Amino acid sequence: xxxxxSLHELTKLSHTYYERQWMYATAGNLSAREGDVFWITAxxxxxxxxxxEDFVCVSVADGSLVSARDGLKPSxxxxxxxxxxxxxxxxxxxxxxxTLDSNLLEFGVxxxxxxxxxxxxxxxxxxxFGIWEEKPNLTFPVFYNHTHVPSIASExxxxxxxxxxxxxxxxxxxxxxxxxxxxxxxEANKHLEAVHFLLQVMARRI
Numbered sequence: 512x513x514x515x516x517s518l519h520e521l522t523k524l525s526h527t528y529y530e531r532q533w534m535y536a537t538a539g540n541l542s543a544r545e546g547d548v549f550w551i552t553a554x555x556x557x558x559x560x561x562x563x564e565d566f567v568c569v570s571v572a573d574g575s576l577v578s579a580r581d582g583l584k585p586s587x588x589x590x591x592x593x594x595x596x597x598x599x600x601x602x603x604x605x606x607x608x609x610t611l612d613s614n615l616l617e618f619g620v621x622x623x624x625x626x627x628x629x630x631x632x633x634x635x636x637x638x639x640f641g642i643w644e645e646k647p648n649l650t651f652p653v654f655y656n657h658t659h660v661p662s663i664a665s666e667x668x669x670x671x672x673x674x675x676x677x678x679x680x681x682x683x684x685x686x687x688x689x690x691x692x693x694x695x696x697x698e699a700n701k702h703l704e705a706v707h708f709l710l711q712v713m714a715r716r717i
Contacts, residue, residue: 515550517543517604518563520696524606525552529559533608533707539688540586543604543696544596547571551592553583571596590664595692598671602692604699609688610707612714618653618685625666626654631679632712639705640679649678656687681706 521541528534539558542551548568552558556565567579574593576585586592592605620627628650631637637647652670657663663684670677680702681691689706693699 515543515545515566515568517696518550518566521550521552521566521604522561522563524696524700525558525561528608533610534558535609539608540588540592541604541606542592542596544571544602548577549592549596549605551589552586553579554586555584569593588660590661591667591690594664594668594671595690598668599676599692601694603694604696605690605692606699606703607688607690608703610710612707612710613683613688614686615714616683616685616710618683620653620655620685622655622657624655626652626670628674629653631709632716634709634712636705636708637679639701642679651679652677652682654682654684656684683710 521543525534525541528539533539537555537557540552542549548570550566550568552561553565553567564580567583567585568577569575569585569589570577571593574590588607591607595602595605618627618629631649631651633646637649654663654666667682680693681689683689689710691699691703691706693702
């Protein structure tokens with residue numbers, strides 16, 4: 512199977528995010544969808560040194576491996592991307608990073624609770640999401656950071672099935688980091704930059 516045309520964009524972003532200290536060492540993962548499959552960073556790859564061969568192809572339907580270079584395995588968080596793509600049909604790219612501010616924020620979501628919505632500050636940067644209301648009353652979902660990543664993915668699926676699509680194009684795993692999406696890699700990156708600023712504001716208001 513031919514590589515996804517967006518892998519060059521994702522590779523460049525990986526290097527940028529590493530320089531911004533959003534993706535230390537092997538942390539984080541980036542993906543792009545093409546029809547019934549998506550390409551995601553392979554497990555254990557250093558994000559400051561990533562290249563276009565460091566991705567594997569995975570099924571949107573069930574997260575099974577479709578193709579990969581010898582020895583490469585999907586990221587441990589592939590199940591999260593699979594749920595985003597399978598539940599949100601208009602998503603073409605998903606980006607997951609580990610920023611400092613997203614880890615400094617504490618929300619107290621319980622393990623049994625699984626997830627909870629929290630308010631976003633109604634500041635100007637929200638327009639990056641295509642929301643033009645004056646001082647909108649918005650929330651975003653925060654999920655408990657289960658050690659078993661598929662459990663997080665299951666909670667995300669449960670959230671969407673019970674509450675619908677999040678009001679904004681991102682979710683946060685507490686003590687871990689945000690997962691952001693968009694119709695394209697460029698849109699997902701725009702959303703991620705806005706999310707980073709929002710979380711910086713929230714962290715400084717504590």
